[in-house]
Amino acid sequence: MSKVHPKVEEAVETLNMNAVSRRRLLSGTGMFSASLAAGALLSACSDNDKSTSSSAIGNFPETPKWKFSFVNHVTTNPFFTPTQYGMEDAATLLGIEKPQWTGSQNSIVAEMVNATNTAISAKVDGLAIAVVDKDAFNAPVNQALDAGIPVVSYNADGARGDPGTNRLAYIGQGLYESGYSLGQRALELVSSGEVPGFIATPGALNIQPRIDGCAQAFKDSGKPITFTPVATNADVTKGLSIIDAYAVGHPNVAGMLAVDAGSTSAVGQTVKKYNMRSKSLKVAGGFDLIPESLAGVKEGNLDYTIDQQPYLQGFLPVLYLYFYKLSGGLLFPSETNTGLLFVTKDNVDPYQNTKSRYEGSTTDKVLVPKTGPIAHG
Secondary structure: OOOOOHHHHHHHHHOOOOHHHHHHHHHOOOOOOHHHHHOHHHHHOOHHHHHHEOOOOOOOOOOEOOOEEEEEOOOOOHHHHHHHHHHHHHHHHHOOOOOEEEEOOOOOHHHHHHHHHHHHHOOOOEEEEEEOOOOOOHHHHHHHHHOOOOEEEEEEEOEOOEOOOOOOOEEEOOHHHHHHHHHHHHHOOOOOEEEEEEEOOOOOOOOHHHHHHHHHHHHHHOOOEEEEEEEOOOOHHHHHHHHHHHHHHOOOOOEEEEOOHHHHHHHHHHHHHOOHHHOOOOEEEEEOOOHHHHHHHHHOOOOEEEEOOHHHHHHHHHHHHHHHHHOOOOOOOOOEEOOOEEEOOOOOHHHHHOOOHHHOOOOOOOOOOOOOOOOOO
């Protein structure tokens, strides 16, 4: 390994990085030298880089046209529409091209790994990966880091307490914690009985931690509640059929919860179809902001759904990768929890009435909404 400048060593020490990531970055091409880090802006606009530089943005000098790739597990799922808007808007702001959006349509891990390897072979300048499997992405991420390609995870980050990769940072919701909150909120309305928890793809690490957290919340309560995880399907239509059949076979459930967008929407539709509010059902809730779920909240068929701000899960990785490159690795990506907001009947109106790229309801690049801040439910 080439000699590392003491200033780079010092900077890496201050980042408190784990030993493996630190070693890979120092030995790869991600962090070159103190002189590169200090001169990143100057070198970006030097005569030698003119052929690969973009136009100046405001008072900033020209910067290279870095190319980033996002690897996703359900590339056509409407949940990630605002995520794609977020990464596009960040790229526009920074004067680079829109990142590539690739991966799998149906959460097939092998397809995601192939897409990751293809991006590495193409020598992209940065990667954002939804790490939905704690083992499969370890080798590709190490390969990328060894090649000097910075990698962050978004939306999913391996297992709880074990990211499964040496990625530099995670940008997304605290998944286990959000599932625990889902259960705690339900416990305000139900004290006994049967509560199923619907999950589209059991084991997938973007949603399995949620169901685990929810189960723990019920267990910790000590209440006589039977919480049962129930698999649905990544295909929303099939998932709806499964939840419908469950409701028919279990007419006396006390609650119905879900940990993914499709299952949450299906819960709301099923509650409405069978008028379950007039029976034993005390609580219904889940995740994400697709129109059917928002309608369910408005109509009272869902008590709440949880916003994890998918726009930020696209916008922030681009910023982090960009500044990592621009600083020669000294501006290290930050662990970022994109939050947990309960959307209830009291605060659902702005989500339904305001057309916004931030929620994926319009393609218009409008920066200032016409409504005031949304109240936290």
